[in-house]
Amino acid sequence: MAILNKDIKFIAVYGRVSTSTQEEEQTIRSQMDAIREFAKKNGYEIVQIYEDEGYSGDVLERPALDQLRLDAKNKMWDAVLFYDPDRLARRYYYQELVMDELRSLGIESLFVTIPPAKNEEDVLMYGIRGVFSQYERKKISERFRMGKLRKAREGHIIGTEAPYGLTYVHKTKDEQGYNKINDAEIDNLRLIFKLADDGYTIRGIIKKLQELGIPPRKSKRGVWNTSTLITLLRNRAYVGKSHFGASYAVEPVNPIKKCKYKKIKKTSRKFHPEDKWIIIPTPKVINEDLFDRVQEKLKVNKLNADRSTKYEYLLSKKIHCFCGCTRSGAGPQKGKNLYYRCNDRIYKFPLPATCEEGGMNAKVADKLVWREIEKLITSPEVMRWHIERWKNGRPAKIKAPLVNVESLKKEINKLTKEADRYTQLFGAGLLDIDSYKKHTDPVNDKVKLLNEQIQKANQEPQIPDDVFLPSDEGIEMLAKDSAELVKDLSFVRKQAIVRGIVDRAVGNKQMIQVSGFIPVPISYGRIPFSVDAFKPSPFLLDNVNFCAKYRNCRITKRREINAV
Ligand SMILES: [Zn+2]
Structure with missing residues (x-):
C-alpha cells in the first residue's frame, strides 16, 4: 500500500468467494453491496466488475483477476476497489505483488475495510496488519482443526455426508449428530458385500447393479464407478469403526487434468498410517467376518490386476481407434494373442460400448509400424520424399510483416x-x-x-518465407547414423524411438496411419511425416476374422498433410 495522492473517479471492482455454496453466495452479495455503498459515498464511478467464484485465496491464477490485471494496462479506470485485502489474496506477499503491479501502471488499490493510507505510518500499519491477519487466519484454521480433532476423539461423527447405506442425523441442542441406517439403501449395501463375497469382481458387481437398476447416491452418469465401489467396500464405518484423520490434502504430483485455472491447490490426498487414524464407534451394519473376507478378496483382485510389466506394447499411449478413443494393450484375451483394444468400452462401462471396431493384433501392428519407422529413419530417399512433400504441400507461407x-x-x-x-x-x-x-x-x-x-x-512489401531444410549430405548422414543405431535394439530403446518420432497412430484391423515428426536437428523446425501402413494380407492385423466392409474405407482427416 502506498500513500494515496491522486484524484480517483473511475474504478473497477473485484470480488472473490472460495466456494459456490449458498452461504457464500450471500457473502458475495453482501460484499458487493458494501462495495457499491462505499463507492457511492466516495463519489467513485464503477466502470467494470470482476468476480471469481469458487477460487481459493491461496491461488493467484484466477480468470477474473487475470483479466483485471490485463485490463489494467489499458488504464480504463483509476483504481480497483476490493472489500478486504483477503479477497485479493490470502497471502500478504501475493497482495503486495498485485498491488505493486497495479501501482506501476498508476492504478490505486482501495479497500472497504481499510481506509487509504494518508502517511508513512499508515503504510507501515497496513504491512503489520497484513502479516498479523495472516497469523490470525492460521490461528483460526488451527483452532478449527483442533475442534474437529477433539470432537472426533470424544467419539462424535465429523462431517455430514454419511457413507452409502447410512444417513447422517444432524445434531440438535441436546444431542450430537450421528449416523443411522438408510432404509432405502441398506439392502443394496448388503447386496454389494454379498456379491463381493460370492467372488464377483468389481466390474461384475457394477454390471449386476446396473441390471438391477440400483444407482449410486450421486453420479453424473447414474452408474457406479469402480473407485467409488472399492472405497465403499473398504469403508470400516460399516463394521462400526468410522474414522477421522485418515488422509490429508496435498498438491498432486501428476495432475490428471492439466488446466490453466485451478480453484484449489491441494486436490490430491495422502494417507496417514492406520494407527494414527481416530476411530469413532458407529452402529455395525455389516458382519465383521463378511467384511474381512471381502478385504481378502479385494487384495487378491489387486494382485491379479497388476499387469504393469507383463507384456510389451510398442505403441502404448500412441495408438488410437478411428472412433476417436485411445486404444490400449489388453493382454491375451480368449486366445494367445495380445490386442490393442478400443477404450470406448471402458469409458462407457457399465453402459454398452458404441464403437464397433475390433481389437488389433498388437504384435503385428507393432511390427508393421516399426518397419515404417525404420524405413523412414534409415532411408535417405524416404526421408527426402517426406520433406519434399511437406515443402510442396503446405500453403505458401508469407513471412509475417514486422507489425501485426x-x-x-x-x-x-x-x-x-x-x-x-x-x-x-x-x-x-x-x-x-x-x-x-x-x-x-x-x-x-x-x-x-x-x-x-x-x-x-x-x-511494405511482403517477403516470402525461405524454408531452411536439411541438405542432402545432412540427410545422408542422419540416415547412416540411424541405420547404425537400429541394429539390434532392445524393446525399451525401440519404444523410446517410437515415442520420440510418432505423434499419433490411428488404426483398425486393416490399416494403421502413423504420423509424427522426422527426427532432424531442432534448428530445422518440426518436419511432419505421415504414412499409411496397410495390411498386406487380410490376416495381418487381425487373425480373428476379416470383414470386407473396411476395404475401401478412408477414414478421418489427418492433421497437417493429405496422403498421396
Ligand atoms: Zn473405437
Missing part, C-alpha cells in the same frame, strides 16, 4: 470502445467537459498513431 495488423486493429477497437464509454458518461452528465477531454484526448491520439502504423504496414 490484426492485433493493431483489435487494439483500435478496444480504444474506441473505451472512448465510447467516456462519451456515454459525458452524455449522462457524469463527466464535465474538462475531465472528458482529459480522458479521451490521449485515447484519440493513440488511435491516430495506430492507424498510421497500419497504413505503413500495408505499404
Whole structure:
C-alpha cells in the first residue's frame, strides 16, 4: 500500500468467494453491496466488475483477476476497489505483488475495510496488519482443526455426508449428530458385500447393479464407478469403526487434468498410517467376518490386476481407434494373442460400448509400424520424399510483416470502445467537459498513431518465407547414423524411438496411419511425416476374422498433410 495522492473517479471492482455454496453466495452479495455503498459515498464511478467464484485465496491464477490485471494496462479506470485485502489474496506477499503491479501502471488499490493510507505510518500499519491477519487466519484454521480433532476423539461423527447405506442425523441442542441406517439403501449395501463375497469382481458387481437398476447416491452418469465401489467396500464405518484423520490434502504430483485455472491447490490426498487414524464407534451394519473376507478378496483382485510389466506394447499411449478413443494393450484375451483394444468400452462401462471396431493384433501392428519407422529413419530417399512433400504441400507461407495488423486493429477497437464509454458518461452528465477531454484526448491520439502504423504496414512489401531444410549430405548422414543405431535394439530403446518420432497412430484391423515428426536437428523446425501402413494380407492385423466392409474405407482427416 502506498500513500494515496491522486484524484480517483473511475474504478473497477473485484470480488472473490472460495466456494459456490449458498452461504457464500450471500457473502458475495453482501460484499458487493458494501462495495457499491462505499463507492457511492466516495463519489467513485464503477466502470467494470470482476468476480471469481469458487477460487481459493491461496491461488493467484484466477480468470477474473487475470483479466483485471490485463485490463489494467489499458488504464480504463483509476483504481480497483476490493472489500478486504483477503479477497485479493490470502497471502500478504501475493497482495503486495498485485498491488505493486497495479501501482506501476498508476492504478490505486482501495479497500472497504481499510481506509487509504494518508502517511508513512499508515503504510507501515497496513504491512503489520497484513502479516498479523495472516497469523490470525492460521490461528483460526488451527483452532478449527483442533475442534474437529477433539470432537472426533470424544467419539462424535465429523462431517455430514454419511457413507452409502447410512444417513447422517444432524445434531440438535441436546444431542450430537450421528449416523443411522438408510432404509432405502441398506439392502443394496448388503447386496454389494454379498456379491463381493460370492467372488464377483468389481466390474461384475457394477454390471449386476446396473441390471438391477440400483444407482449410486450421486453420479453424473447414474452408474457406479469402480473407485467409488472399492472405497465403499473398504469403508470400516460399516463394521462400526468410522474414522477421522485418515488422509490429508496435498498438491498432486501428476495432475490428471492439466488446466490453466485451478480453484484449489491441494486436490490430491495422502494417507496417514492406520494407527494414527481416530476411530469413532458407529452402529455395525455389516458382519465383521463378511467384511474381512471381502478385504481378502479385494487384495487378491489387486494382485491379479497388476499387469504393469507383463507384456510389451510398442505403441502404448500412441495408438488410437478411428472412433476417436485411445486404444490400449489388453493382454491375451480368449486366445494367445495380445490386442490393442478400443477404450470406448471402458469409458462407457457399465453402459454398452458404441464403437464397433475390433481389437488389433498388437504384435503385428507393432511390427508393421516399426518397419515404417525404420524405413523412414534409415532411408535417405524416404526421408527426402517426406520433406519434399511437406515443402510442396503446405500453403505458401508469407513471412509475417514486422507489425501485426490484426492485433493493431483489435487494439483500435478496444480504444474506441473505451472512448465510447467516456462519451456515454459525458452524455449522462457524469463527466464535465474538462475531465472528458482529459480522458479521451490521449485515447484519440493513440488511435491516430495506430492507424498510421497500419497504413505503413500495408505499404511494405511482403517477403516470402525461405524454408531452411536439411541438405542432402545432412540427410545422408542422419540416415547412416540411424541405420547404425537400429541394429539390434532392445524393446525399451525401440519404444523410446517410437515415442520420440510418432505423434499419433490411428488404426483398425486393416490399416494403421502413423504420423509424427522426422527426427532432424531442432534448428530445422518440426518436419511432419505421415504414412499409411496397410495390411498386406487380410490376416495381418487381425487373425480373428476379416470383414470386407473396411476395404475401401478412408477414414478421418489427418492433421497437417493429405496422403498421396
Ligand atoms: Zn473405437
